[in-house]
Amino acid sequence: MNISFLLQGIILGFSIAAPVGPIGVLCIRRTLAHGRTAGLISGLGAATADAFYGCIAGFGLTLVSNFLVNQQLWIRVIGGIFLFYLGIKIFLSKPAEVSASVKSNSLFGSYSSTLFLTLTNPATILSFAAIFAGLGVLEGSYFDAIILVIGVFVGSTLWWLFLSFGIDVVRMRFSQRGFVWINRISGMILVMFGAIALGGGLFSL
Numbered sequence: 001m002n003i004s005f006l007l008q009g010i011i012l013g014f015s016i017a018a019p020v021g022p023i024g025v026l027c028i029r030r031t032l033a034h035g036r037t038a039g040l041i042s043g044l045g046a047a048t049a050d051a052f053y054g055c056i057a058g059f060g061l062t063l064v065s066n067f068l069v070n071q072q073l074w075i076r077v078i079g080g081i082f083l084f085y086l087g088i089k090i091f092l093s094k095p096a097e098v099s100a101s102v103k104s105n106s107l108f109g110s111y112s113s114t115l116f117l118t119l120t121n122p123a124t125i126l127s128f129a130a131i132f133a134g135l136g137v138l139e140g141s142y143f144d145a146i147i148l149v150i151g152v153f154v155g156s157t158l159w160w161l162f163l164s165f166g167i168d169v170v171r172m173r174f175s176q177r178g179f180v181w182i183n184r185i186s187g188m189i190l191v192m193f194g195a196i197a198l199g200g201g202l203f204s205l
Helices: 003-017 022-034 036-058 062-070 072-092 095-099 104-119 124-135 142-171 176-202
Strands: none
Touching: 003 036, 003 124, 003 142, 022 036, 022 072, 022 104, 022 142, 022 176, 036 104, 036 124, 036 142, 072 104, 072 176
16 A cells, blocks of 8 residues: 555645535534534535545546536536525524434435535546646556545545534533524525525626
């Protein structure tokens, strides 16, 4: 196993996941509302999408990547609409939901929603392709690409693990009124991200 590629992938995956965007907001809100398991599962959805796009870039699946990049405007519009929906739903949700137990179908919904949202940014493929080329992976073997993609998934997962467990530490300090404001602020931020995605997609059509 090429430890160098594995470590580079871990650093890359951690760095890509770390900036707080709509996925980070969702992970933080779900951790505060339902605990670290819900937050971590949400992050794993994003990590899976990162690994998927890393595979496309690493294995040179030109046909798939070209299609996704060419259709990225429509995909961004769909993602923007979904962000709008999630933002409004969270904004209107009641703090009583905080004490509700997290069921398996709820965890699947947390995973699938962040997986979908992360996949609505096909331009990520171009970022991975540029980085992989700089690291010499595109000129190497498929085994090197596999190791790097595994590293990306591990690094991304480490960030979401760190974030969900860190947020869970302060979770019990929030009052019911505090959770009301968390829902409202999170909802407004997600609606804002949705508006930006929609605006960028529609004006580019």
